[in-house]
Amino acid sequence: MFDLTGKTALVTGASGGIGGAIASALHAAGATVALSGTREGPLRDLAATLGERAHVVPANLSDAEAAAGLVKDAAAAMGSVDILVNNAGITRDNLFMRMSDEEWAQVLEVNLTSVFRLSRAALRGMMKARWGRIVTITSVVGATGNPGQGNYAAAKAGLVGMSKSLAYEVASRGITVNCVAPGFIATAMTDKLSDDQKGKILGQIPAGRMGAPDEIAAAVLYLASPEAGYVTGATLHVNGGMAMV
Amino acid sequence: MSDIADRVKKIVVEHLGVEEDKVVESASFIDDLGADSLDTVELVMAFEEEFGIEIPDDAAETIQTVGDAVTFIKGAV
Numbered sequence: 001m002f003d004l005t006g007k008t009a010l011v012t013g014a015s016g017g018i019g020g021a022i023a024s025a026l027h028a029a030g031a032t033v034a035l036s037g038t039r040e041g042p043l044r045d046l047a048a049t050l051g052e053r054a055h056v057v058p059a060n061l062s063d064a065e066a067a068a069g070l071v072k073d074a075a076a077a078m079g080s081v082d083i084l085v086n087n088a089g090i091t092r093d094n095l096f097m098r099m100s101d102e103e104w105a106q107v108l109e110v111n112l113t114s115v116f117r118l119s120r121a122a123l124r125g126m127m128k129a130r131w132g133r134i135v136t137i138t139s140v141v142g143a144t145g146n147p148g149q150g151n152y153a154a155a156k157a158g159l160v161g162m163s164k165s166l167a168y169e170v171a172s173r174g175i176t177v178n179c180v181a182p183g184f185i186a187t188a189m190t191d192k193l194s195d196d197q198k199g200k201i202l203g204q205i206p207a208g209r210m211g212a213p214d215e216i217a218a219a220v221l222y223l224a225s226p227e228a229g230y231v232t233g234a235t236l237h238v239n240g241g242m243a244m245v
Numbered sequence: 246m247s248d249i250a251d252r253v254k255k256i257v258v259e260h261l262g263v264e265e266d267k268v269v270e271s272a273s274f275i276d277d278l279g280a281d282s283l284d285t286v287e288l289v290m291a292f293e294e295e296f297g298i299e300i301p302d303d304a305a306e307t308i309q310t311v312g313d314a315v316t317f318i319k320g321a322v
Contacts, residue, residue: 127287169283 002225005030008078009224010071012061012118013088015042017187018137021213022085025221027053031083034074061088062110067117075125082129083224084122086115086136086159093148104151111155116162119177123170132175133224136163137216138235140183143245156181160235167233176232180219183239186210207240249296249322250315256291257311260284270312288314296322 009026013019015037023046027033032053035043040058047054055077059070074081089111092103119134126132141149142156160179167177184190184201190210193201202208219236222228237245254268263278274280274288289305292298292314298321300308308314 124290127290173283 002029002221002227004083004221004224007031007082007224008034008074008080009083009085010034010036010057010074010078010081010118010122011085011087012036012059012070013137014046015039016087017189018182018185018213018216019085019087020046021217022087022137022220023054024050025214025217026083026085026224029221029225031224032078034077034081036070036074037088061114061118062106064113064117067114068121071118071121080125080129081122082126082131083133083135084118085220085224086118086134088114089137089152089155091149091152093152095148096150099150107151108155108158111152112158112162115159119166123175126175127170127173130174132170132173133228134163134166134175134177135220135223136177136179137220138179138181140181140237140239140243142181143235143237144243163235164233171232174229176223176229178223178228178231178233179235180216180223181235181237181239182211182216183237183242184210185213185216187213205240205242207242209240211238211240249318252295253292253311253315253318256295257288257314260288260291268311270310270315272311273309274311275309292318298322 004026009031011019011023011033014023014035023033023035027050034055034057035046036057036059037043038060043056047056057070057073059066061067071081092107094103115136136159138156138159141153142160145153163177163179216238219238257268258265261278261280272278274285289300293300296318308317
């Protein structure tokens with residue numbers, strides 16, 4: 001249904017479960033993709049699986065210079081960056097009273113500030129093309145809060161305000177800026193949870209199950225598509241009804 | 246020299262969709278040519294590209310009119 005033939009997409013955090021699914025979905029819709037992440041091995045594996053129209057552009061987004069460099073590398077590899085998917089993120093969970101300045105700063109740097117830098121760098125080409133899509137992966141906890149994740153929730157909520165402000169500025173240029181907020185998604189990270197922990201989580205989800213990375217990817221694919229051109233400044237919640245906001 | 250002025254005018258006409266005879270040296274992008282703040286950012290980007298120069302933010306702020314742009318670019322190329 002959604003055709004991205006001829007479009008180019010940069011996906012950060014593509015070595016992870018959700019990022020990999022997003023890159024695969026955009027690629028399956030015809031887009032050329034640039035896969036970014038810190039771990040080059042999984043990126044190369046994914047690129048090999050996808051075959052043609054897949055490029056590997058490693059970057060460490062905790063480095064301030066890396067963000068602008070990444071957009072440049074991706075544009076050099078693909079000719080342009082029409083679609084930017086800000087998916088990379090880290091956690092440094094700790095109870096608020098125990099949280100160090102470093103834990104706070106690291107999470108804000110990678111999860112919020114690097115998205116600002118990447119988006120700013122990518123906008124130049126989008127403005128000239130009079131077409132662009134910025135889709136940022138946030139989290140249900142940005143809307144609900146979560147004990148132990150004061151830094152992460154702050155960054156994710158910050159992304160929403162940032163995206164809305166940017167959406168205002170560039171709407172007249174054919175560029176949309178949206179967020180996708182996943183709930184609990186089954187990935188390598190959630191596999192580590194005990195059955196007891198999983199049971200508690202599932203009790204809070206009306207759908208009665210965890211989400212799949214593909215279900216996040218489908219939301220991103222929609223927002224990246226030409227059909228979603230009138231959707232901007234929005235957050236699409238994909239959480240099985242866990243938080244109806 | 247006039248080549249620079251002509252190229253600047255061409256960019257302004259294309260980006261802002263205004264009549265060529267309105268793009269005079271004294272014309273202010275915002276007050277006379279109907280540009281908004283984002284248009285001025287785009288114009289600066291277009292000048293940078295056309296002339297292969299860097300226009301820093303503090304310099305960009307001083308470029309208010311067509312003449313300002315021509316003067317700055319003449320000094321930078």
